Amino acid sequence: MAELKLIDIKKSYGAATIIHGVDLAIADGEFVVFVGPSGCGKSTLLRIIAGLEQVSGGEIRIDGQSVTNVAASDRGLAMVFQSYALYPHMSVYKNMAFALENMSLNRTEIDQRVRRAAQMLQLTDYLDRKPKALSGGQRQRVAIGRAIVRDPKIFLFDEPLSNLDAELRVATRKELAALHGEIGGTMIYVTHDQVEAMTLADRIVVLRAGRIEQVGTPLEVYNHPANLFVAGFIGSPRMNLLPARLAGSGQVVIGNDTRPISVPSTGQAASGGNITLGARPEHIDVVDENQADLTITVNLVEQLGGETYLYGSAPGLPELTVRQDGQARYDRNHRVGLRLKREALHLFDADGNAIRIR
Amino acid sequence: MNFAHLVTARRNPKGWHWTDIAAYAYLLLGVLLMFGPVLWLILSSFKTQASLLEFPPSLLPMSQKEITVPGYPQPLPLFTVTMEDGTTRELAQVRRVGIQAQMIDPANSGRQLRVPIDKRVPVRQFALATENYTEPLERFAFPQFLANSVFVTVVATLITLLINSMAAYALSIYEFKGKNAAMLMVIGTLMIPITIILVPVYLVVTKLGLVNSLWAVILPGAATPTGVFLLRQYMLTLPRDLIEAARMDKASEWQIYWRIVMPLTLPALAVLTIFSIMWRWNEFLWPLAVLTKTESYTLQIGLNAFQGELQTQWQYLLAMTVMTLTPVAIVFVFLQRFITTGIANTGMK
Numbered sequence: 001m002a003e004l005k006l007i008d009i010k011k012s013y014g015a016a017t018i019i020h021g022v023d024l025a026i027a028d029g030e031f032v033v034f035v036g037p038s039g040c041g042k043s044t045l046l047r048i049i050a051g052l053e054q055v056s057g058g059e060i061r062i063d064g065q066s067v068t069n070v071a072a073s074d075r076g077l078a079m080v081f082q083s084y085a086l087y088p089h090m091s092v093y094k095n096m097a098f099a100l101e102n103m104s105l106n107r108t109e110i111d112q113r114v115r116r117a118a119q120m121l122q123l124t125d126y127l128d129r130k131p132k133a134l135s136g137g138q139r140q141r142v143a144i145g146r147a148i149v150r151d152p153k154i155f156l157f158d159e160p161l162s163n164l165d166a167e168l169r170v171a172t173r174k175e176l177a178a179l180h181g182e183i184g185g186t187m188i189y190v191t192h193d194q195v196e197a198m199t200l201a202d203r204i205v206v207l208r209a210g211r212i213e214q215v216g217t218p219l220e221v222y223n224h225p226a227n228l229f230v231a232g233f234i235g236s237p238r239m240n241l242l243p244a245r246l247a248g249s250g251q252v253v254i255g256n257d258t259r260p261i262s263v264p265s266t267g268q269a270a271s272g273g274n275i276t277l278g279a280r281p282e283h284i285d286v287v288d289e290n291q292a293d294l295t296i297t298v299n300l301v302e303q304l305g306g307e308t309y310l311y312g313s314a315p316g317l318p319e320l321t322v323r324q325d326g327q328a329r330y331d332r333n334h335r336v337g338l339r340l341k342r343e344a345l346h347l348f349d350a351d352g353n354a355i356r357i358r
Numbered sequence: 359m360n361f362a363h364l365v366t367a368r369r370n371p372k373g374w375h376w377t378d379i380a381a382y383a384y385l386l387l388g389v390l391l392m393f394g395p396v397l398w399l400i401l402s403s404f405k406t407q408a409s410l411l412e413f414p415p416s417l418l419p420m421s422q423k424e425i426t427v428p429g430y431p432q433p434l435p436l437f438t439v440t441m442e443d444g445t446t447r448e449l450a451q452v453r454r455v456g457i458q459a460q461m462i463d464p465a466n467s468g469r470q471l472r473v474p475i476d477k478r479v480p481v482r483q484f485a486l487a488t489e490n491y492t493e494p495l496e497r498f499a500f501p502q503f504l505a506n507s508v509f510v511t512v513v514a515t516l517i518t519l520l521i522n523s524m525a526a527y528a529l530s531i532y533e534f535k536g537k538n539a540a541m542l543m544v545i546g547t548l549m550i551p552i553t554i555i556l557v558p559v560y561l562v563v564t565k566l567g568l569v570n571s572l573w574a575v576i577l578p579g580a581a582t583p584t585g586v587f588l589l590r591q592y593m594l595t596l597p598r599d600l601i602e603a604a605r606m607d608k609a610s611e612w613q614i615y616w617r618i619v620m621p622l623t624l625p626a627l628a629v630l631t632i633f634s635i636m637w638r639w640n641e642f643l644w645p646l647a648v649l650t651k652t653e654s655y656t657l658q659i660g661l662n663a664f665q666g667e668l669q670t671q672w673q674y675l676l677a678m679t680v681m682t683l684t685p686v687a688i689v690f691v692f693l694q695r696f697i698t699t700g701i702a703n704t705g706m707k
Contacts, residue, residue: 050602050606051605052602052605052606071605072602072605072606073605073606073607073608073609073610074608077606078606079602079603079606081599081602081603082599083597083599085597085599085600085602085603086603087600087603087604087618088622089621089622098604098607098609098617099606099607099608099609102607102608102609102610102613103608146603146607150607
């Protein structure tokens with residue numbers, strides 16, 4: 001178990017810069033999730049931490065020791081690969097024991113550790129099998145077991161669940177969370193799936209194009225996205241982002257509408273400036289048209305049983321998504337009045353940065 | 359699917375389409391072209407020297423029937439003779455004088471007959487001249503040649519596999535500066551045939567005092583650019599994640615090579631093994647240059663000894679060629695499935 005510090009990490013391949021100076025401190029025992037769209041550099045960053053990629057600039061410290069130029073094998077970290085990377089010619093037991101043999105532990109110690117991990121991951125019955133005789137979920141657990149037996153300083157996960165089917169992914173996600181509770185190591189987890197990020201993380205690191213956009217606990221990131229990118233990326237279905245303009249202090253006008261909406265504060269932004277107003281689907285109520293902030297024409301209704309999603313359009317605005325609890329009945333092409341929950345609105349200035357309104 | 363079903367497979371089980379006939383004719387031609395010479399070689403290796411040279415040649419090894427007649431110490435050749443009255447009798451020939459032959463009836467050895475030679479036809483029978491095999495093995499040092507060939511092939515193949523795979527590992531997986539330059543040099547040497555470097559290599563071998571030692575045959579050809587290239591290309595297809603997983607698992611370069619890469623490269627190693635065995639077993643020019651003493655000859659050089667300047671002992675040459683072919687053929691039969699099964703199951707999704 002260890003803490004990790006990244007100081008101004010840069011990575012470029014030739015002229016293409018992938019990581020533009022990342023600073024991050026990860027505390028001992030923390031579960032940190034790197035999330036971002038594909039190509040944002042999250043996997044590269046993980047591989048840099050692992051030592052599989054050399055940095056172009058900056059420093060990596062584990063427990064205060066600089067490991068920037070230390071080989072991957074000597075950093076004492078364990079990694080679970082997206083492809084699992086199980087050694088196909090070795091049994092499950094051998095796969096897990098391989099690292100321990102390389103650490104030249106004695107046989108009984110190896111056996112003890114492998115069996116303990118196998119028990120923890122319910123792999124005891126499969127120890128003699130080759131990876132190809134295992135199901136996807138079992139292979140996944142072997143890959144995790146291979147990391148656990150090492151008792152590493154930090155666990156690194158590179159999209160470990162993306163090859164599993166939806167049901168198994170949810171189950172394994174829970175197992176991972178339980179595992180973290182049980183063994184409590186420092187874990188860094190890379191995913192593009194924000195549900196995994198929200199459910200697993202102590203802290204989420206949102207990355208875009210090689211830069212950190214926001215670091216925070218899942219709810220912090222959800223409730224207070226630092227900018228338009230984070231607002232759009234975290235939350236599913238995504239937040240409604242509507243063009244708006246400031247009409248004086250605490251007054252916002254949506255689109256081409258004339259009726260202003262009162263918000264607690266509009267901070268330093270200048271009146272008359274173009275801003276973006278964000279409202280999550282669950283923070284919009286369906287109301288009578290005379291009380292409505294805006295009126296939409298329903299394009300599509302999705303009934304999920306426990307909740308209902310309305311997709312509708314209003315002139316001059318992008319498509320809006322509204323979440324309703326329960327099984328609300330709406331017809332296509334029906335006009336519906338919407339009211340935004342004032343206390344849960346988000347405002348972003350012309351540069352896309354959040355305006356603190358609470 | 360059983361064999362009978364396989365060789366009578368048709369487009370439509372009900373009847374013969376012309377494409378079936380064309381396909382079988384074409385395949386038959388292929389079989390004839392491939393196996394004809396081998397079959398001819400094997401059958402001919404059992405012929406006596408005389409029947410090898412006779413014209414017209416026969417496919418099966420036939421020899422003239424001989425018979426022992428009381429009163430004659432040597433066995434006499436047997437002929438079918440057409441008599442003047444038109445009847446045919448089997449007679450043994452005592453001697454030939456000009457166009458007349460003195461014949462004798464084996465059943466009645468008292469009376470000799472004179473027969474024109476164009477009235478007699480030799481009685482032939484199927485006979486395997488196994489002495490073609492046994493005599494060289496007894497009179498010449500063929501067992502020694504065989505042992506030399508086996509030693510050269512086995513040791514050279516092991517060395518080739520080891521150092522070629524290590525070079526391939528370095529050129530595909532290990533990271534170092536100048537990797538591409540090293541690769542280019544290896545490919546460059548691919549294009550230089552042994553005939554061009556024969557003399558310089560011979561000089562090196564002489565300086566090392568290896569002439570007439572089997573190591574002179576084994577060592578210079580141990581690093582084959584073809585083998586390095588073949589293995590490198592295969593190793594490049596191994597999932598990168600596996601190597602990185604091994605690095606994360608604290609494996610040293612040697613352990614990655616020996617415990618991860620080598621087992622996964624088995625199909626390519628099998629292919630190289632077949633190649634190496636065939637190259638080494640059939641190698642002729644280089645051993646001919648460095649092996650001058652009979653006791654260090656390999657089989658191929660030994661075979662060459664039957665081909666004299668004035669006379670070639672075809673019957674021995676053919677028999678020993680069959681002997682020489684057999685081991686590689688067997689090796690090929692056992693290892694060829696590796697060529698086709700090819701790609702390893704990588705266990706990756």
